[in-house]
Amino acid sequence: MMRSKTRDPKVLLILFAVSLYILLFCIYPIGKLLVQTILPPTGDFASLFMHVVGEKTVQKAIYHTLDASLISAFFSLIIGAIFAFLITLTDIRNKTILVFLLLIPMLIPAQITAVSWLELVSPSGPLVNVLNYFNLQGASNPLYSREGVILLLSIEHAAMVFLALRAGVYTIPANVIEAARSSGATPTGTLFYIILPLMTPFLIAGLALAFVASIGNFGIPALLGIPGRYLVLSTLIYQRLSSFGPSVLESVGILSIILILMAIFGLLVQYIVNKSNKTQMVEGGKINTPFKLGRYRLAVEVASWSFLLFVSILPLIALIKTSLVPALGMDFSLENLTADNFIFAIKNDVSSRAFVNSTFLGIVTALIVALFSVPFAYMSVIRKNKIANFLSMVADAPFALPGIVLSIASIIAFIRPLPLVHFSLYNTIWIIFVAYLARFLAFGMKPVIASMMQIDKSLEEAAQTVGKDSFARIRYIILPQILPSVMAGAVLVFMGAFNELTVSSLLWSVDNETLGVVIYNLYDEGNATGAAAISILTVIVTLLIVSILSFFSRKLPKGTLPWQA
Amino acid sequence: MASIKINSVSKIFDNVAALKDINLEFIDGEFISLLGPSGCGKTTLLRILAGFEEVSDGEVFIGKELVSSKSFHVLPEKRNIGMVFQAYALWPHMSVWENVAFGLKIQKNDKKLIKKKVEEALEVVGLMEYQKRKPSELSGGQKQRVALARCMAMEPSLILFDEPLANLDLNLRESMLEEFKNFHKRLKCTMIYVTHDQGEAMALSDRIAVMGNGTVMQLGTPQEIYHKPVSEEVAKFVGRGMVVDGVVTKNITDQQAEVMILGENFIFRQHKTYLNTGDSVKVSIKSEDLRISSKGIATKVISGIYQGNSWSILLESINDQTTMLKVNSFDAPPKETEVVYIEIKDGWII
Numbered sequence: 001m002m003r004s005k006t007r008d009p010k011v012l013l014i015l016f017a018v019s020l021y022i023l024l025f026c027i028y029p030i031g032k033l034l035v036q037t038i039l040p041p042t043g044d045f046a047s048l049f050m051h052v053v054g055e056k057t058v059q060k061a062i063y064h065t066l067d068a069s070l071i072s073a074f075f076s077l078i079i080g081a082i083f084a085f086l087i088t089l090t091d092i093r094n095k096t097i098l099v100f101l102l103l104i105p106m107l108i109p110a111q112i113t114a115v116s117w118l119e120l121v122s123p124s125g126p127l128v129n130v131l132n133y134f135n136l137q138g139a140s141n142p143l144y145s146r147e148g149v150i151l152l153l154s155i156e157h158a159a160m161v162f163l164a165l166r167a168g169v170y171t172i173p174a175n176v177i178e179a180a181r182s183s184g185a186t187p188t189g190t191l192f193y194i195i196l197p198l199m200t201p202f203l204i205a206g207l208a209l210a211f212v213a214s215i216g217n218f219g220i221p222a223l224l225g226i227p228g229r230y231l232v233l234s235t236l237i238y239q240r241l242s243s244f245g246p247s248v249l250e251s252v253g254i255l256s257i258i259l260i261l262m263a264i265f266g267l268l269v270q271y272i273v274n275k276s277n278k279t280q281m282v283e284g285g286k287i288n289t290p291f292k293l294g295r296y297r298l299a300v301e302v303a304s305w306s307f308l309l310f311v312s313i314l315p316l317i318a319l320i321k322t323s324l325v326p327a328l329g330m331d332f333s334l335e336n337l338t339a340d341n342f343i344f345a346i347k348n349d350v351s352s353r354a355f356v357n358s359t360f361l362g363i364v365t366a367l368i369v370a371l372f373s374v375p376f377a378y379m380s381v382i383r384k385n386k387i388a389n390f391l392s393m394v395a396d397a398p399f400a401l402p403g404i405v406l407s408i409a410s411i412i413a414f415i416r417p418l419p420l421v422h423f424s425l426y427n428t429i430w431i432i433f434v435a436y437l438a439r440f441l442a443f444g445m446k447p448v449i450a451s452m453m454q455i456d457k458s459l460e461e462a463a464q465t466v467g468k469d470s471f472a473r474i475r476y477i478i479l480p481q482i483l484p485s486v487m488a489g490a491v492l493v494f495m496g497a498f499n500e501l502t503v504s505s506l507l508w509s510v511d512n513e514t515l516g517v518v519i520y521n522l523y524d525e526g527n528a529t530g531a532a533a534i535s536i537l538t539v540i541v542t543l544l545i546v547s548i549l550s551f552f553s554r555k556l557p558k559g560t561l562p563w564q565a
Numbered sequence: 566m567a568s569i570k571i572n573s574v575s576k577i578f579d580n581v582a583a584l585k586d587i588n589l590e591f592i593d594g595e596f597i598s599l600l601g602p603s604g605c606g607k608t609t610l611l612r613i614l615a616g617f618e619e620v621s622d623g624e625v626f627i628g629k630e631l632v633s634s635k636s637f638h639v640l641p642e643k644r645n646i647g648m649v650f651q652a653y654a655l656w657p658h659m660s661v662w663e664n665v666a667f668g669l670k671i672q673k674n675d676k677k678l679i680k681k682k683v684e685e686a687l688e689v690v691g692l693m694e695y696q697k698r699k700p701s702e703l704s705g706g707q708k709q710r711v712a713l714a715r716c717m718a719m720e721p722s723l724i725l726f727d728e729p730l731a732n733l734d735l736n737l738r739e740s741m742l743e744e745f746k747n748f749h750k751r752l753k754c755t756m757i758y759v760t761h762d763q764g765e766a767m768a769l770s771d772r773i774a775v776m777g778n779g780t781v782m783q784l785g786t787p788q789e790i791y792h793k794p795v796s797e798e799v800a801k802f803v804g805r806g807m808v809v810d811g812v813v814t815k816n817i818t819d820q821q822a823e824v825m826i827l828g829e830n831f832i833f834r835q836h837k838t839y840l841n842t843g844d845s846v847k848v849s850i851k852s853e854d855l856r857i858s859s860k861g862i863a864t865k866v867i868s869g870i871y872q873g874n875s876w877s878i879l880l881e882s883i884n885d886q887t888t889m890l891k892v893n894s895f896d897a898p899p900k901e902t903e904v905v906y907i908e909i910k911d912g913w914i915i
Binding site for chain 2: 173175176178179180181182183184185186189193194197198288289292
């Protein structure tokens, strides 16, 4: 058996191609960032580190990063937990719509969430009377502050905590809950004595998940924190690199190491908790007898709907309003209504170019990731090849680490001209493309891995006995069964790349802007109406993709679409 | 302790009737099995008694108290019932002792009382020395005993069992049956036991309700449902009996009649005193009532399957090739296609 495996030359070919991909796009940039920072060509790491960390601005940024990430993670956990329990355990009505509303902030990219909230709370926005009432109406938008950053991070990451906790509740066998009820425990008692203790690992993992997402978030602290003088590590790195250029790569490298350490801490917590949790429960399923909210049901429903409409729909309405008026501050009335911003968005050189660039990057990244993910997942899941398993762990890093780290790593790795061809990727669209190949491989592979795990192992063995080689087995046996998931993975990658800002924020150059960059720059320059119009267009594309994927979700195995149970 | 009254209960799930007009009455302290194939509605009925499902129509009384009706529903935690599940449903984060004590703690009982009752319950199931263990450190049988102790400590008026032995292997199942029997003797409370296994139902029950297609087909003692099935379905399901067509040739007494089956006359038990000569009837026959003999129904041997203590021989009638008979024999079967004659010693006219 073992001999036949190593003899198949095509297996070696797959392994070689996948190793090359991971080595070039994932290991090389991040490795070079680490090596250059820890073993700098001039000076030594320790003194450089102490020097950078000694700066007041850096200390503040570290403190802000921890402050904003920990507090927002805690709020995300509370929001996520409340909705996870309401949706999985109670008889609240219209669960599908509620879940969809809750997920909107997660599906919409952070920079657009930030812009839409800024428009919602702006001095000319729909909430002006509320702001006046609370005496919050100053010269500037109250969201340009620590509290603004924390608020939006909490909302942005509540959905992912919700998804993780919902999956957690489903691991509790329904009988375990029923046994508590028949022992005399009320629904509240069951929640506190049975469900919450069993959910503890998931709650900790959810907290860590939101923490890691928050330290990696760029769009929200950039749009809200920079004007509010509330710098976090990702925005400090961005500011320094965009004002001083590659000359500060050394000190910025140290900042990214600090970010990496924070992320590793969060990821480690998740890893340990998930590992210890596996031993506890074996089976699960949807609860058969939902807890009756009884006379509180209407009140709970009104509260849930109000909250979700406020955080998910109202900002988008504010965004639509802004996109339809000629200039910021003008009233939203019939005679003011204009399509000029949309015409600007489509006709303007920079934004039309950005649409082309982001679409191009999305499609090419999606295709290449899809192409590699199938043989890669095949080697790792079906053949259980040790090298492939190791590589798939490595491939997780560029997706799990903060995007700004990958961005710096890509600059450090590809700023010099490539050997042999003497052509530098830096200042071209290809550096963004190369970074996306690293960033989205793990993301696009998840659905492929999920569906491959469902394939009966005997099918592969049966094919082996007929004597087909591994290419033929993938082509005729594996691919037909997982094709929907491969396509779903590709579409998800497209969506991620199309909406991306963090990685491209440092890698873009004139002519090579992405949509995220253009929205950010326009808003930064004060063209809120133009930014709003482009945002609306990208939101429409995103929601269209989400609905198409959801429509085909019946063909996909469970867990393929991140927003479905 | 409580009697149970189920009054024309129906349950509809998404326009599909899971239970149709169920009427049952159980006496206080009775051990009742709900027996039937999967999908027959037995689990739904149990979950209605537990309060996990509401009724679509009808009423349920536990003792004298109405617990379920179309417009009224007592929540499971207010019913004072105990429940034993197939997958044990122990709380994995609590020790054995905490599992047993949980219900008493929820009721805010006095600590000394809790200690006394938990120790008593653990003593009965023989798990005193395991009290500090977590459920994951116990075997399947031990887990199910913890579940029993957990019920016992609460002193419920009614204990519901949802296929509690389905996860255990054959040997363990037998010793657990003994345990359940002793448990019932000791607690003397009403117990309702859902199972698809006739052996379990026969061994444990005072009475068995045989269910199928959302209805109760027969309620009776194990002997009644075995020897006097009321319908073809019950006859075929219980003891994997045969049902054969026959014609009445003589009404002997109100208990017995002579029936011709496949050209031969046999005497069967009956309760239909109005049977007339010439009536077509169906007769329930168990394989142990058949005997290979020198006269009787002429059959051809199809196959013989060795079952450890005896042979199960499949025969095909020579007169009517659609009728198959199954005989239990301690002797090795004759060769295949050989002709043998069959006598029927006993049977029940449905």
